[in-house]
Amino acid sequence: YMGLSIMAYFGDFSFLDDPQFGLPDFYGDGLPVGAYTSLAEDKKSAEEEVREEFLSEGLCIGLPKPDANIVLPYLRSSPEKTKLEKYSKGTTTLAFKFSKGIIVAVDARASMGTFIGSNKVRKIIEINDYLLGTMAGGAADCMFWERVLAEECRLYELQHNEKLTVRGASKVLLNLISQYRGQGLSMGTMVAGIDISTGNNDLFFVDDDGMRIQGDLFSIGSGSPYAYGVLDSSYKYDMSLDEAVELGIKAIINATFRDSASGGVVRVYHIHKTGWKIIHDALDVSALYHEKYGIQKNHLHLH
Amino acid sequence: VSTQSTWGLLILKRMSNRYDAAVTKFSPSGHLFQVDYAFEAVKRGACAVGIKTKDSVILGVERKSMPKLQESGTIKKIFQLDKHLAMACAGLTADARMLTQRTVLECQQYRLTYDQQPSVNYIAKYVAKMKQRYTQVGGRRPFGISSLIMGFDQTKEPMLYLTEPSGSYSLWKASAIGHNAKNVTELLEKKYKDGLSHEEGVKLVIEGLLEVVESGNKNMEIAYMKNDEKLIKMKDEEVKSLIEVVEKEKSPPAAPGAVPIPKQQHNMTNLHFY
Numbered sequence: 001y002m003g004l005s006i007m008a009y010f011g012d013f014s015f016l017d018d019p020q021f022g023l024p025d026f027y028g029d030g031l032p033v034g035a036y037t038s039l040a041e042d043k044k045s046a047e048e049e050v051r052e053e054f055l056s057e058g059l060c061i062g063l064p065k066p067d068a069n070i071v072l073p074y075l076r077s078s079p080e081k082t083k084l085e086k087y088s089k090g091t092t093t094l095a096f097k098f099s100k101g102i103i104v105a106v107d108a109r110a111s112m113g114t115f116i117g118s119n120k121v122r123k124i125i126e127i128n129d130y131l132l133g134t135m136a137g138g139a140a141d142c143m144f145w146e147r148v149l150a151e152e153c154r155l156y157e158l159q160h161n162e163k164l165t166v167r168g169a170s171k172v173l174l175n176l177i178s179q180y181r182g183q184g185l186s187m188g189t190m191v192a193g194i195d196i197s198t199g200n201n202d203l204f205f206v207d208d209d210g211m212r213i214q215g216d217l218f219s220i221g222s223g224s225p226y227a228y229g230v231l232d233s234s235y236k237y238d239m240s241l242d243e244a245v246e247l248g249i250k251a252i253i254n255a256t257f258r259d260s261a262s263g264g265v266v267r268v269y270h271i272h273k274t275g276w277k278i279i280h281d282a283l284d285v286s287a288l289y290h291e292k293y294g295i296q297k298n299h300l301h302l303h
Numbered sequence: 304v305s306t307q308s309t310w311g312l313l314i315l316k317r318m319s320n321r322y323d324a325a326v327t328k329f330s331p332s333g334h335l336f337q338v339d340y341a342f343e344a345v346k347r348g349a350c351a352v353g354i355k356t357k358d359s360v361i362l363g364v365e366r367k368s369m370p371k372l373q374e375s376g377t378i379k380k381i382f383q384l385d386k387h388l389a390m391a392c393a394g395l396t397a398d399a400r401m402l403t404q405r406t407v408l409e410c411q412q413y414r415l416t417y418d419q420q421p422s423v424n425y426i427a428k429y430v431a432k433m434k435q436r437y438t439q440v441g442g443r444r445p446f447g448i449s450s451l452i453m454g455f456d457q458t459k460e461p462m463l464y465l466t467e468p469s470g471s472y473s474l475w476k477a478s479a480i481g482h483n484a485k486n487v488t489e490l491l492e493k494k495y496k497d498g499l500s501h502e503e504g505v506k507l508v509i510e511g512l513l514e515v516v517e518s519g520n521k522n523m524e525i526a527y528m529k530n531d532e533k534l535i536k537m538k539d540e541e542v543k544s545l546i547e548v549v550e551k552e553k554s555p556p557a558a559p560g561a562v563p564i565p566k567q568q569h570n571m572t573n574l575h576f577y
Contacts, residue, residue: 160425161424171419172416197457
């Protein structure tokens with residue numbers, strides 16, 4: 001060390017010449033655009049930057065938006081048709097909270113008008129070990145976006161070392177769907193699950209209209225009025241697991257009995273303190289219905 | 304030596320460190336000198352102590368004497384970030400202000416995206432991420448701030464995080480930042496126990512701060528937070544009475560002949576550092 005050392009120091013002051021220097025809002029995104037880091041040719045357009053930031057924040061994935069030229073005329077030509085299509089979410093799904101957790105019960109029919117496509121569809125989507133989503137409306141829409149939700153939940157868990165709660169997950173799903181509001185998505189879905197760190201379970205209804213509500217009991221689909229009838233008349237918070245499963249099954253089979261767009265098999269899941277469990281994977285609804293009510297409900301009076 | 308310069312010479316009167324003027328360059332020994340110097344800036348800030356107890360988190364800060372004509376209340380050290388989060392910074396006041404503004408915004412954006420309160424870990428990580436960016440990108444200087452971030456999670460557990468100008472963050476039971484923080488940390492290591500009650504915690508914070516405040520002035524500010532409650536700033540009279548209690552309870556003075564470690568006095572009227 002030589003005491004006073006005078007050094008000729010040539011610093012790079014070219015940043016002062018940069019036309020971008022001194023622009024306001026350089027705290028805007030935390031990534032300053034400076035002469036040190038990029039050449040003029042490398043600078044992205046404002047739109048691209050916004051898009052990239054959007055992508056990196058995980059709020060949306062980089063899907064191309066549906067072409068307005070195709071979608072809008074369809075929507076405009078028959079507004080009534082789209083409304084009807086919305087209500088003809090040919091299915092019955094239900095979920096309710098009770099003292100021992102949440103019961104989620106669904107049917108398994110996929111129909112296109114009067115054509116029954118399948119009686120064995122899986123309408124409960126296992127998002128992860130502690131979250132379930134139900135499907136009503138467009139099967140592809142539900143399945144796809146709930147898969148994206150699963151990805152988002154997993155990324156959140158990896159990035160922040162904590163599991164995303166049901167509340168957060170349902171909001172993320174809503175954020176994803178809301179970007180396509182009015183463009184033809186058809187989804188009526190429930191997000192049900194347990195927050196393992198606090199032990200609280202939660203149930204949310206998320207809709208392609210952009211609605212998201214928390215609740216204790218929901219039923220979605222064309223068979224929901226019938227399911228609601230059964231549920232509302234017999235629901236109690238204090239039920240044993242068996243009673244609750246029976247109630248869920250009863251509601252589904254009564255709905256499938258009266259609604260042609262619902263049927264097939266009934267699947268029942270139970271969400272408990274540490275995750276979810278399949279109670280019934282496939283119970284044939286018509287066999288079950290006749291077993292429970294067949295003899296009493298034989299109304300045919302043949303002359 | 305860059306040949307792009309058209310602006311002339313800078314004459315430096317210190318040990319030759321041609322790597323210390325630019326943040327984004329490592330030195331041959333592997334240092335980022337600007338980051339190291341940022342730590343020095345933190346040491347010039349007033350001391351802040353944070354302690355986690357059984358059911359609360361307590362922040363205590365050394366309050367510097369205001370110039371006579373200045374009206375109190377404009378320079379803050381303890382910031383409330385959200386209903387369940389608070390932060391105390393040590394270092395450059397302006398940097399602290401910008402940091403808290405960005406963090407408050409992030410809390411609300413998180414609430415909008417996820418419809419729930421951000422966890423303390425998330426916010427601490429966010430602050431740390433922001434600090435780290437300024438050590439790597441753009442050639443701008445790092446934040447001259449260390450911060451203690453405290454709050455409660457959904458699990459109702461108290462949390463205390465420390466973030467540093469380098470962008471590192473860590474979880475602590477008790478910590479101190481700023482001027483003379485080393486003395487305080489030594490005391491905390493000796494006296495901290497798991498499962499302290501709230502009252503014991505407040506006394507420990509006061510004891511820690513008494514190590515560093517200007518004797519005779521004893522000016523300090525204490526704020527605490529309990530689960531599901533917002534930040535509460537203790538009243539000055541309450542703090543003063545507790546200081547008296549703590550001073551009475553303090554252990555007797557050292558044996559004659561022992562030389563106490565001298566407190567480093569520093570110029571506290573420099574308003575850039577707080």
